[in-house]
Amino acid sequence: MKQIPAPFWTLVLGIAVTLISLWVGQNHNLLPVQASEQAPLVDDLFSVMVTIGTALFIVVQGAIVYSLIRFRQRKGDDTDGPPIEGNLPLEAFWTAIPSIIVVGLGLYSVVVFQEMGGFSPGGHHGHGAMVAMAPQQSVIDVAPLLAQAGDGEDVYTKTQVYGFGASPLLQPNQPDVTVNVTGMQYAWIFRYPGTNITDGELHIPVGKDVQLKIEAQDVIHSFWVPQFRLKQDALPGEPAELRFVATREGTYPVVCAELCGAYHGGMRTQVIVHSVEDYADWVASRVAAATPTATVAETVADTDAAYLAAIAPDLARSPVQIAQMTHGTP
């Protein structure tokens, strides 16, 4: 490969590519604001990948464009190029470098995953109950499990809970706030155990360890808050959890990310991250307002427009949509 540029040029180009990639990795601004403790971890991983990706992109695309210009056929030259079929050191080099990169990224991903709490969901739930449970129970108890959606403690005695839990290294085992999250066509219902609060929006305090116990009532939905960088499918019959600390007050979208029917795109609501005081006020006002008999669980069965409009204000924007919806759902 005589055409490889002289060492000097390789060095200059290498430095330039490195600098550009580092700059792009730090300044890409591709992700939304970070509002949870997990978000910076994910973003740093992404930035590292952007840095490496930019370098590889420039080098490979550069080589392609350079070849296209430098090695184009000249007029009247119908001969062939030099018969270079291989170059062992070069091939070993370009196999080894990506191998090192992907192994490195793999290990880094594991570390991030660990810090996000990816290894602990279900680990601290109901170990005792598990022992006492008949082995086949986890299969058989699915139907009652769906029926009692809401006061979900028993649900979490299953052996496996999917999602992100608290990292045992970083956080104490008891969450500060627990919210039961139910996905249904086409709304999210948030219930606060121990109170009568049921809401179509998620309210949580900033800086506190929040645990969401997620399940689905009809089909698979997926709970996603882009600013938290967290997502977990709500699977009917399979409990899941997300555990996180919101780090920034504000209102962020809650998006359903799994195709759940015609109005999947309309299944949007918000999470409101309050200051600790505001959150306490909100809880107090809701507890005072709640009449114990009027729980949402009873109205869920007949999905009517007024009900949906109440719990999912976002949907109420277009009355036509709601009308279509009530006719469209089974």
Add this chain to the structure above:
Amino acid sequence: MAQADLSMPPTEVQGGHKHPDKWKWYDYFTFNVDHKVIGIQYLVTSFLFYLVGGFMAVLMRTELATPDSDFLSPELYNAFLTNHGTIMIFLWIVPAAIGGFGNYLIPLMIGARDMAFPKLNALAFWLNPPAGLLLAASFFWGGGAQSGWTSYPPLSEITANLPQTLWCLALVMVGTSSILGSVNFLVTIWKMRVPSMKWDEMPLFCWAMVATSILALFATPVLAAALILLMFDINLGTSFFKPDAGGNVVVYQHLFWFYSHPAVYLMILPIFGIMSEVIPVHARKPIFGYKAIAYSSLTICLVGLFVWVHHMFTSGTAPWMRIFFTISTLIVAVPTGVKIFSWVATLWGGKIRYTTAMLFAVGLLSMFVFGGLSGVTLGAAPFDIHVHDTYYVVGHFHYVLFGGSVFGIYAGVYHWFPKMTGRMLNEPLGKVHFVLTFIGTILTFTPMHQLGMSGMPRRVAMYDPQFTSLNQLVTVGAYVLAVSVIPFYINVIWSWMAGAKAGPNPWNALTMEWTTASPPIIENWEVLPVLTHGPYDYGMDRASEVGPAGEPIEATKV
């Protein structure tokens, strides 16, 4: 001068019975067992389905020009979404790349007269049109399947049952077709090479088809099983995947992705094979790293069977699985990278012809670098959790499927059209086609990454108004892509009828299909060819070298 002799139409009939030299147009509408006819049948039908799938994409993008669902009803949007994905994968890429090029080229490249089981081959093809009809029928009886090409239960069990059942049946048919085809390819390559051709003298396209066929044989039956169980659930009251009756929804996902992840390699491996044929010819250099490319196909095939859970990181997936499948997914990047680097090294130092085939091949390279890198980011579970099921993923897989597979199929068509029809495609029109496609692809699929990262989920007919402007950019890109196919279809139809005559070997290529007439005679050769040089011996001393004007030229020694 052996090639010149071989290009003469046969004057003597072979094997004792009367054969015509050429097939008539109506032979292409029959249960013909000639691999070349079947190859062209596959290609032409797949290009028709491509128009249908593309039409659905344009309708979807028109809907998405505004945040509300005001052009299509959400049900219809989902039906187009589902059938667009299904048609593009199962009735466009797979039949074009595997069925079309595989059938047409494999016997010609290994010096065989036909595939090992010609009737099975025809049967495999004729399973495809009825599958397409079933999908079409599903629109008339119940508005089309609506649960996405993945058809996850329980959604697929509660939406529009009849069309969903038809959808399952259609996929079982194309799955059967691909199993039959794979057996045929493996036996043909194993048993029917000309005696003088060793395994490591086969063109790389044949290696790619070996890997593809192995993968299809392992994975496809699992998909069939999943779909049959799903049909039982829908129609016969079983509850394999019904959570309220003891079933498990995640099991379906495992079964589905155990097939469908390898399926993406199934789509891309033959395309990689096409790349390895097109690039050396038009760069006039031997392929760089023959062995590395051949073995990397097999490595991709093997590792590809152990990565399926990366589609389920946010689903019911145990922590150890997320880790194991992160690592295995990232590892696939290595053999893929080896291929890309080898193609770039093949360009390096060559004498590159700017033919349309070469432009599409290089365009693929360039797209695939981007799609591959975004693929690596998706392999890393923590980041995938953020962007899974968003437009980031849609952007990524269209970069790979459009920028990868579609560019590859175009490169293949421009390269082998002269062989298949005996006529050249019009080059200026081809270049217009390329430029429009290249610009359209970038414009359509790049902004999708940003949309996904900032919060737009996929498979939605309505979205948050904050995403409007980027979506409109994407829609404009889609219209450019829609326009881009016009010069292509005109070119193909016009050139097929009245294009310049091609001669047996217009590109002065060295693989064996170029040693017979264009189009090849029935049974391919009068006398089976003898291997005198390797498939990529450009720039080397070749005894029977024939120049473009039919004059022997000096072999270039370096």
